[in-house]
Every structure is written in structure tokens, then in C-alpha cells.
Amino acid sequence: MTSTLLTVPSRHHDVVAERVGRSASSAQGALMATPRFDAWLAQRHAANEFRVDRVPFAALDGWSFASGTDNLVHHTGRFFSVEGLDVTVSADTHGVPGDVAPSWQQPIIRQPEIGILGILVKDFDGVLHCLMQAKMEPGNPNLLQLSPTVQATRSNYTKVHRGADVPYLEHFVRPDRGRVIADVLQSEHGSWFFRKSNRNMIVEATGDVPLRDDFCWLTLGQIGELLRRDNIVNMDSRTVLSCLPLPDDYGRARLTDTELLSWITGERSHYSVHARLKPLMTLDGWRRGEECVEHEDGRYFKVVGVSVSAGNREVKSWTQPLIEPVGQGIAAWVTRSFAGVPHVLVRARVEGGFLDTIELGPTVQCTVGNYAHLPSENRPAFLDQVLRADPARIRYEAVHSEEGGRFLHAESRYLVIEADEEQAPTEAPQGFAWVTPGQLRSLVRHGHYVNVQARTLLACLNTAAAALS
């Protein structure tokens, strides 16, 4: 925020978007060639010892089920808790979709604090590079993934766990930090978190930045190449990358921006969602054992415990609860081009943990197994088109895992699938809208519009991991 009386700058810095675009099309890095990346990651793995074991709840240190509620809490009252949620959804004009239950109860993570997810960027040889970290998270299927420069809960930076300082944090919290490229509170998973947001930041460093162990500089194009592979780029990186500004090469869209905002307002007004916390012990349909809290039909997810030891984390060993989904998820965008302008089909989604009723999600977002017991009218729209898509129409496909600090092996298959009029009509069905990537980039400048799964898909577009045609 450097501005003086005499210089009142333009409100818009379009040059930043152009520089981001140049980095996204740079497949070569100035500091680490992509072919060297695997060896570097393996070396970081070898340099640190990681071990994650499942443990019964009784073996969790400092965690217990509170008397009177059975909520799973830490004795300090910090970090997070697992509580119960009761959700009722009703709708006015066009009813609740067939695949949304009118009411349900579930465990949910409560963590009423805002963390920082920050990527530091810097120009090398005229191209922006991102400072990425090889970071272990206990829930990652392969433990070590590429995380943002900084991934800090408020507990982290206020030192609740008495660990080491968070490297590079000063670039995000100090008033003299560099130039801010993006800074927005984005929602986490609305099905697993109660109204949780994190601060997604991209900051350009102004001076020299010393390179520490476990960190490397990569162009957006290099990160895009890694995003084409499974389980390399972690969720925190993906959500931050979704907030990148990029030029809108088209400037056109089926709905004007005003019409799109009106559609979102209509969807948000349409639903009435009452979500209230309640004691975990009072949840219908869920039971607690010694090793997990689970749904009595084995669906949705479990709450489990793990013990972790790690060499490069702020503290060397700890135990914690994690959410373990039952089955792999799917998150897919159906895409079409109208008059030469690529669009994706977004869906207005109700999730129990959202702060504000609905957010825009992928065309299809679900865990297929959770619908196996239901009649076909309760299956999500477009699911079958996505599952049976002609491989020639698949523009992007990779498996990514959700935040490994809270979720155990929470993998989803992310897809972008090209459709035609028969598969996805020009007139979007109720609850869906065709929007352009440029419009999504305008929306993610603000919170509570685009959900975390859709932000992963947007990150794939932003880094050229996926291309629409």
C-alpha cells in the first residue's frame, strides 16, 4: 500500500495479469528444470523421516471426547474440534434438487480461526516464479506434496504448539511486505468444515529471498505440468493458485457479469439453509467406536486418529484426529465453447458448512458410493455423462488429495470433459450456469463464490495444466 498524495494510480494493474500469463506459459524454470523436480522431491523425502500410524482415540495425546457432548477436543481448547452439525435445507421456487437431502446430521470440524495460505512470487529472468515447499502432511497418500510458501494456522503463528517459526511468514503479515497480487478469504470444504475460511495470498517479493531447505522456485507452467500428475500439488497450493489474476482474452460470456451475479443472488435467495452445531453424541445415524466415529451404514466419512513423526515440521511428533472419507470423490467440469468462447458449467451447491448458503462448484462433485443405495432420480445430474465420457473428450484428468492436515487419503478424481448440445444443453438446467474462466477469476477475487473443489479446477486452467477449446 505505497501511495502518496501526488500519485493516485489506476485502480487496475493489468500488467500483473500479463506477467502471470507469461509465467503460466513458461514450461522452463530459471532455477530448477522440471526433470530435476522428482529427484529433488525424493531427496527432500529422504532428508526427513516421516511416519504416520493409525491409533485408537485413547492413544491421542491431549485429545479427548468432552464429557456431556462427546465433542472431540484438544485440552487447550485450541487447534480444532470435531462436533456435530444438524442441517435442514428448504427451497422456494424450484425445490431442493433430488441429490440434496432435505435434512441430515453429520460430524464436522470446527476451527473458528483464519489461517494464511501464501505463495511468494519473484521475477527470475523476466518470469514470475513461485516459492513452493515440499511439505509433509499426515493425511496425504504420499505424505510429501508441494505446498504454498506459507501454510500457517493462527495457532501456528501465535505459537500454540511451541514449535519453530514459520519460514517466510514475514512476507505475508508485515506491513512492509511486497506487492500484493491476490488476498482473499476463501472457504474450505463445506461438507467437512463449519464455516472455515483461509486467507489466500499471493505476494511478490521486492528484495532478495534466501532459499531454504525444502523450498524451490517454479514457474506457473512448471506447476501446471506437476498438476497433470496425481497427488503432487497439495490442496492449499491449488486454492491459492486459483486466485491468480489473468487477462480475459475474450471479454465475452453467455451471461453478462450482471446477469451472472443476479443468477447467484437468485440461487442464494432460493435456498433456506439452517445449520446448527450440536453435540457429537446426539447425532442420528453416527456411532463412536474405539478407533473411529462412523456412519452406521458405512457411508460418507469416518473420524479417526493418527500418530505422526516428522523431521521438518515445526514440532517433531504429535497425534491428531483426521477425517477419512469413504471412497474416492469425483469433481468434474463439463465444458463447451459458445461462439468461440470457452465456458464451464458450474453448479450452485448447498453444503452444510458454508457461511452463505451456496457456492459455485464443479458440474459434478460427489462420492459415487454415497448414492449407490438411492434411486436414479437422487443421483447427481451429469454424473453418468461424466463417468461414461468418451476418453477423447477428456481435456484433463488427475487425482488430487484434499488438505492433508485434516483429511486422511481424501482423494478426488478431477476432470474436465468437453460436451456437446446433447450432453450439456446450451440452456443450462435449473441450478447450473455456463460461465467463462474469466468470470470465475473475477468471482474468486471475493470470498464465498467458488468452492474449494471448483478452485482446484480453476487452478488447473490458470497454470495451463488444463486447456479449454
Add this chain to the structure above:
Amino acid sequence: MTSTLLTVPSRHHDVVAERVGRSASSAQGALMATPRFDAWLAQRHAANEFRVDRVPFAALDGWSFASGTDNLVHHTGRFFSVEGLDVTVSADTHGVPGDVAPSWQQPIIRQPEIGILGILVKDFDGVLHCLMQAKMEPGNPNLLQLSPTVQATRSNYTKVHRGADVPYLEHFVRPDRGRVIADVLQSEHGSWFFRKSNRNMIVEATGDVPLRDDFCWLTLGQIGELLRRDNIVNMDSRTVLSCLPLPDDYGRARLTDTELLSWITGERSHYSVHARLKPLMTLDGWRRGEECVEHEDGRYFKVVGVSVSAGNREVKSWTQPLIEPVGQGIAAWVTRSFAGVPHVLVRARVEGGFLDTIELGPTVQCTVGNYAHLPSENRPAFLDQVLRADPARIRYEAVHSEEGGRFLHAESRYLVIEADEEQAPTEAPQGFAWVTPGQLRSLVRHGHYVNVQARTLLACLNTAAAALS
């Protein structure tokens, strides 16, 4: 939302903003000359009989204090309720401002439904006119004020009170409504409402619109002229008018849009606000009598009951609770021009009923009497500059009342005051930022950024009632 496969329009309809600007500078209406307005309003008053009397709670029909909570509720469970709220505010980096209590309890209105506030506009003689309604609300000091075309709670249009249809509602809810100019969920008063939003809509009619009794067509410039007078244009009109698109003649600002959004994100992250509903009977410092619920020191506001009879309302007579503030409020923007670009000083405000921690409010917003018992360091910043402002620096001043359907004689003095470096420094103090009207107009396209008092001031700029220099 009319678009076909072959026409993918530009995302932006700048021509609408220009037409809005033309209407704002049109002091003459094509259908009703401004000098005729007073006679018309007096005639509407005469044509309908209105009477509002204070009544004790026992005389409220259908309303009672629920057993076990003392919450004031309607026997149907609809309309709204008056409950209790417990608020705790903490802050990280730069502390809680001196004029914000770290914790408090208060009664609050709970109305978890989204109403529609809609203004229908139409071109006459090449100038946009707004269809405004002379509407009685029991809490208005002068009962009859100018309201939007439609002002409908969900209870209204789902016919809870078995009254008449809401005229012109079809222009806002039908899929074949006209062209949408603005459509956004905006917060109501965060000090009096618990997380209440209304849908603010401006729609351009495409066909003929029959003119009904109690309605008139006015240009924005005419409405601006009425906004210079006290208590003519009601709060619902003002919030809708704040959402008007207008061209940004400058395109420049002290903070770029990215810096402004980053500042808002920082303020939002900085605060931790825990607000939870609790039974009205358990509130510390509040007592219930037969005629009101009030604070034991006589500050803030009272909950009272009224009986109403009206000729042109959907139902002819009713009783209801209202919130009656103690003392007149003040809501003032301090303005300065930097390098020829006018700016206003906004404040990041915490209010207990906000959905998302902070919204941008006026430079000063308070009821002076509520601070009389406190030491000077607990008085709001800039309050004394505003109270003692040289009349030559006052760019706008009028008294307006807040929503007369919920608030009894809730008047505030709205002011725009020009300042210099000594009164309001170029480097805005912590918690404040200099922003341009153009930036505020970009923010009000989205919800939860600009609070209802600041939106009244913005409506005054949009309609040329106030001009910055």
C-alpha cells in the same frame, strides 16, 4: 438472461451505467414535476388513514414472550422474533478499537429469510425513471415515505398474513422479468438484526407498466432532490439506490482495487467475532417491563409494541413489536480529494449481527449519547471533527430514518464533510481507508462489503443529492 448460441455478449454493459448517470443529472421528470411531489404525497396521505399507537406487550395480538426463553415471538413462528445475542470481539495484530466493547449482550431481531427490495425502472423521453411508492411504515416519524416499487418479506409473498398481492412483484420474481440492472444480497443493520440480508434489485421493465395509486415515476435526479430533505426517501429505497451502476469518471484511486480488497481481507482476518443467540431472559444488563425491554442504564434502544391501522397496507390493522433507539444517530463520511480524485474515508466496522465479521461503514457511525459515560479514548475517532465541523465544509446533511417496519423513529443525521490533512490525514489511521465512490460501487455489486448506513451515503452520491469535490 436472454442469450443464444450465436450471440455471446460482452461481459460488461457500460451503456447502462451511462443511462443511470443521465437520469441522475435529470432534475426534471417526464411524468411528475418535482414541485407537484409534495401535493401528491399529501394527497396519498389523505387518501389513506394511518394511525400508530404504542401499546403494552400484553396488547400485542399473536405476539408473546415464549416460556423458557422470554424471546418475543409470533404464534405462527413467522415474521420475526426478538431474541438475545452475546458478542465477544478479539483482535490480533492491532487490538480492538477503543470505541468497540470487547464483549456485550443485547436483544436482536432474528428474521432468517430474504426479502425483496426492488425498484422498477423504465425509459420515458430517453431518461430512466424509477417507480416509487408512497408507503406507510409504522416506525417512520412521518409515517408515509417514498419506498421502492416492491418491498416484500418472504412472509409477504408467501401470504402468511393472508393480505392482498404485492403489486409489481412479478417484475422481480418471474423468469421473464425485464433486464436486471442490479441484484445483490445486502446486509441490514448489524446492530439490530442477526445476519439479515435482503435482495436489492433494480430491474428495467420491457413493456408497458400500468401506474397504480400510491405510485409515481421519478428520475434519479428528482429522488436526489428529495434525498436532500429529511425523512422523505425511506431506507429500503436508499439501499437499493446504492446499488446503481455508474461510470467511474476517474478510474484512479489511492489504493488499487487489489490493495483495497487486501486491506478488507486483512481487517476481516484481524478480528475474531463470536456472536451467538441466547434467550432474551438471560441477557445481562437488560430488563423487561410491561411496555418495553430496555437497558438498565437507559442506553442503546428499547423493544416496544405498537398497534397500527392503515388503509393502503395489505392488511388493514395489526400489532407488532418495534425497536426504538435511544437518541438520534450520526452517520458521516469525511471526504478529501487526492490529485483531483474525490475519496471518502471508510471504516472497517464490527457489528454483532454481521454475517462476516466486518463491513465498511461511514467514517463515523454512532449514537453520541451512548458514549457520554465513557472516557474520551472510548469515543469514536473523528466524532469530534464531525460534530464541530465548519458549516462551510458540510457537503451534505439530512436526517433519514431507518426501516420503519422494524424501527420506531430511528433517525440518523447523515453528513458528508470535506476535510483537510490536519482533520483527516492522507495516511488513513488503522481500521480506516480512503476509497473512491467508484470503488464502493464495485464493492456493492457483492454482499457484505458496505453496511447499510454507508449505502445511504452512497445513494446520496449516486443520485447527485451530495456531490464531492
